[in-house]
Amino acid sequence: MRILIKGGHVVDPKNKIDGPMDILIENDRIKKIGKSLVEKADQEINAKGKIVCPGLIDVHVHLRQPGYEYKETIETGLRAALKGGFTGVCPMPNTNPIADRRSDMEFQIGESRRLALAHVWPVGAVTLKEEGKELTEFGELKKGGAVALSDDGRPVSDSNILRRALEYAKKFDLVIMVHCQDEGLFCGGCMNEGFVSTKLGLPGIPVESESVEVARDIQLADLTGGRLHFCHISGKKSLDLIRQAKAQGSRVTAETCPHYFHLTEESVLHYNTNAKMNPPLRTKEDVDAVKRSLTDGTIDVISTDHAPHAESEKDAEFDRAPFGIIGLETSLALSLRLVEEKVISLSELVTKMSLKPAEILNIDRGHLSEGAYADVTIFDSKAEWVVDKEKLESKSKNSPFLGWRMKGQATDVFVDGRHILQDGKIVA
Amino acid sequence: MTETKKTHHEGRSGQTKFRWTKKDLLSLEELSREEIELILTTAESFKEVSQREVKKVPALRGKTIANLFFEPSTRTRTSFEVAAKRLSADIINFSSSSSSTSKGESLADTAKNIEAMHVDTIVMRHSSSGSAEYLAHCVKAGVINAGDGIHEHPTQGLLDIFTIKERKKSIEGIRVCLIGDILHSRVARSNIWGLKKLGARVTVCGPPTLIPKKIEELGVEVSYDLDKIIKDQDVLNILRIQLERQKGAFFPSIREYAAEYGISMDRMKKAKKDVIIMHPGPINRGVELASEVADGPQSVILDQVTNGVAVRMSVLFHTTMVEKRV
Numbered sequence: 001m002r003i004l005i006k007g008g009h010v011v012d013p014k015n016k017i018d019g020p021m022d023i024l025i026e027n028d029r030i031k032k033i034g035k036s037l038v039e040k041a042d043q044e045i046n047a048k049g050k051i052v053c054p055g056l057i058d059v060h061v062h063l064r065q066p067g068y069e070y071k072e073t074i075e076t077g078l079r080a081a082l083k084g085g086f087t088g089v090c091p092m093p094n095t096n097p098i099a100d101r102r103s104d105m106e107f108q109i110g111e112s113r114r115l116a117l118a119h120v121w122p123v124g125a126v127t128l129k130e131e132g133k134e135l136t137e138f139g140e141l142k143k144g145g146a147v148a149l150s151d152d153g154r155p156v157s158d159s160n161i162l163r164r165a166l167e168y169a170k171k172f173d174l175v176i177m178v179h180c181q182d183e184g185l186f187c188g189g190c191m192n193e194g195f196v197s198t199k200l201g202l203p204g205i206p207v208e209s210e211s212v213e214v215a216r217d218i219q220l221a222d223l224t225g226g227r228l229h230f231c232h233i234s235g236k237k238s239l240d241l242i243r244q245a246k247a248q249g250s251r252v253t254a255e256t257c258p259h260y261f262h263l264t265e266e267s268v269l270h271y272n273t274n275a276k277m278n279p280p281l282r283t284k285e286d287v288d289a290v291k292r293s294l295t296d297g298t299i300d301v302i303s304t305d306h307a308p309h310a311e312s313e314k315d316a317e318f319d320r321a322p323f324g325i326i327g328l329e330t331s332l333a334l335s336l337r338l339v340e341e342k343v344i345s346l347s348e349l350v351t352k353m354s355l356k357p358a359e360i361l362n363i364d365r366g367h368l369s370e371g372a373y374a375d376v377t378i379f380d381s382k383a384e385w386v387v388d389k390e391k392l393e394s395k396s397k398n399s400p401f402l403g404w405r406m407k408g409q410a411t412d413v414f415v416d417g418r419h420i421l422q423d424g425k426i427v428a
Numbered sequence: 429m430t431e432t433k434k435t436h437h438e439g440r441s442g443q444t445k446f447r448w449t450k451k452d453l454l455s456l457e458e459l460s461r462e463e464i465e466l467i468l469t470t471a472e473s474f475k476e477v478s479q480r481e482v483k484k485v486p487a488l489r490g491k492t493i494a495n496l497f498f499e500p501s502t503r504t505r506t507s508f509e510v511a512a513k514r515l516s517a518d519i520i521n522f523s524s525s526s527s528s529t530s531k532g533e534s535l536a537d538t539a540k541n542i543e544a545m546h547v548d549t550i551v552m553r554h555s556s557s558g559s560a561e562y563l564a565h566c567v568k569a570g571v572i573n574a575g576d577g578i579h580e581h582p583t584q585g586l587l588d589i590f591t592i593k594e595r596k597k598s599i600e601g602i603r604v605c606l607i608g609d610i611l612h613s614r615v616a617r618s619n620i621w622g623l624k625k626l627g628a629r630v631t632v633c634g635p636p637t638l639i640p641k642k643i644e645e646l647g648v649e650v651s652y653d654l655d656k657i658i659k660d661q662d663v664l665n666i667l668r669i670q671l672e673r674q675k676g677a678f679f680p681s682i683r684e685y686a687a688e689y690g691i692s693m694d695r696m697k698k699a700k701k702d703v704i705i706m707h708p709g710p711i712n713r714g715v716e717l718a719s720e721v722a723d724g725p726q727s728v729i730l731d732q733v734t735n736g737v738a739v740r741m742s743v744l745f746h747t748t749m750v751e752k753r754v
Contacts, residue, residue: 317559
């Protein structure tokens with residue numbers, strides 16, 4: 001099967017391509033990439049006026065299966081991913097039961113193969129049942145297909161456990177993705193501690209709950225020489241620490257999510273539970289710091305922390321509603337705003353949403369080299385659309401962006417050469 | 429005059445005054461100065477009703493009011509009950525222990541069930557901040573916030589202001605000090621909003637651990653040292669200290685709290701002679717307030733209770749009479 005993508009603006013940071021190029025896909029690989037290709041093909045895709053890039057990868061999502069299928073399933077989650085332009089996602093292990101065994105990795109990969117939608121690159125738990133006490137079998141998890149380890153949803157509070165995890169993970173070259181939260185400072189909070197929480201009478205989470213653990217985790221990364229990746233960083237204080245650590249050679253990487261560079265704690269006013277997530281939305285100063293950190297490279301990756309919850313769960317008193325918002329279908333458009341605001345270039349956007357994720361996870365994706373797997377995303381950066389609850393692929397609709405006007409949408413997605421999103425529609 | 433009869437009340441001077449248009453009373457933050465003054469003016473007339481031989485007016489005859497209390501309360505609930513009855517309304521009580529919430533029913537469902545019985549107004553106290561606003565969006569009935577978590581307790585704020593006005597004639601320029609656990613106090617927040625809108629000078633005083641972040645941005649002064657500022661205050665509104673807060677490391681012991689912030693007879697010597705002492709109740713005698721002061725000549729605590737009924741009559745009257753949206 002040969003597919004020729006013609007006329008698009010190709011952005012492939014690894015190969016330093018940022019201009020008009022044609023791409024020939026043969027079966028599951030990129031056969032040829034060059035200007036004005038003349039090739040016989042079974043299908044020709046006209047990508048004129050659109051951006052063509054290596055398939056987007058979301059390193060941090062929650063697909064809720066097994067255990068919480070009423071919120072999302074691997075199937076509905078991957079459909080949402082495809083709609084959002086992603087060719088692969090990393091589901092976090094806080095399912096029910098916790099994905100802390102080889103068979104859990106194999107189940108997810110098996111499901112994704114059966115569904116033939118986007119890739120699943122599973123993340124195994126660091127500790128059994130994410131209880132923070134005993135390490136999981138990193139070797140077994142890796143054999144089962146795990147690309148990273150995380151106790152996401154929770155911090156690894158015991159410094160010694162995290163230290164040993166970082167050391168042990170070196171043997172398997174697995175990155176440990178940490179959710180930074182000092183439980184004491186977190187103290188039952190449900191939004192950022194500040195003026196808004198004072199007005200609303202809601203217990204607050206000080207930004208130090210995140211930065212105190214960022215500081216600790218940097219030192220543990222240095223102590224052990226292990227690879228550490230900071231999940232969903234939200235605060236200026238944390239970013240200042242990470243910037244300094246990187247300058248001094250620490251082996252750390254960091255991710256943030258679109259809501260941390262677009263929304264502040266003010267979105268919580270009127271007790272909007274669709275603005276409730278952990279870590280919480282913070283102040284304008286923090287938003288500005290996140291943007292600066294995207295520009296200067298302190299933040300390596302844009303992920304979504306896609307966290308579906310049923311409407312009945314979010315439709316509750318603020319303190320009772322669960323933390324989390326979906327994000328797969330709005331991430332690209334929101335991240336493109338950064339390009340418009342000149343915070344990052346288009347090439348840097350693709351780096352942060354495709355190349356860097358692949359590098360951190362040690363998977364052979366994120367680039368369009370000849371011979372590479374044909375995971376390709378085509379998007380129209382000018383397409384205007386409105387976030388319509390009814391049109392979302394995700395089973396859950398908990399997004400603060402409902403009703404927002406967006407600019408930028410994926411039109412076509414190829415996963416291992418299979419043209420699975422065609423002109424905005426999923427062809428399964 | 430018929431169309432205006434439902435939504436406004438003529439003041440004593442006989443002039444038609446400002447209209448009340450909200451079906452709910454959720455907070456003092458969202459009220460304008462005029463709306464607050466309207467409630468207080470109406471409350472004055474209703475106070476007089478409570479002093480008559482026949483303590484009843486037919487203003488809300490035929491209306492059904494539901495008390496929905498998810499947190500224990502005798503004082504506030506009874507106050508609303510008396511207020512409703514004096515207006516000739518029918519009042520029903522739902523309390524948390526006997527309610528379906530203990531069976532896991534959501535707040536929205538509980539409310540819809542009550543609404544299905546065609547209740548006109550729901551008075552709710554709930555432990556979640558924002559629950560009153562949440563309820564108001566769920567139901568067509570009017571919602572009166574009788575305390576939502578640590579967010580606001582608007583009728584308490586109003587009756588506190590009413591009481592101050594009674595004694596001090598005006599709120600403008602009056603120096604009010606709120607003392608105690610400001611962080612967890614809905615009474616404090618409501619008082620701050622109401623008093624600031626009417627021109628008072630507000631200070632919050634308590635241990636640093638119990639002062640909320642950035643509260644100065646609401647226009648209040650902050651002090652940790654009661655002895656230093658007590659001499660300047662016209663009103664001391666003493667908040668109840670919850671003894672469980674000791675476990676959260678907010679203060680080490682009751683003894684120390686009482687020593688640093690308790691209003692004792694000794695401390696009163698430093699205060700103005702005509703200072704008034706207020707407390708929303710119930711009082712931890714000997715902790716935040718000494719018995720002799722609570723029962724002494726400067727205390728207006730029982731007036732607060734009396735005024736509470738009048739203010740609640742006013743609030744019930746204005747909100748219940750608003751044309752409900754279909």
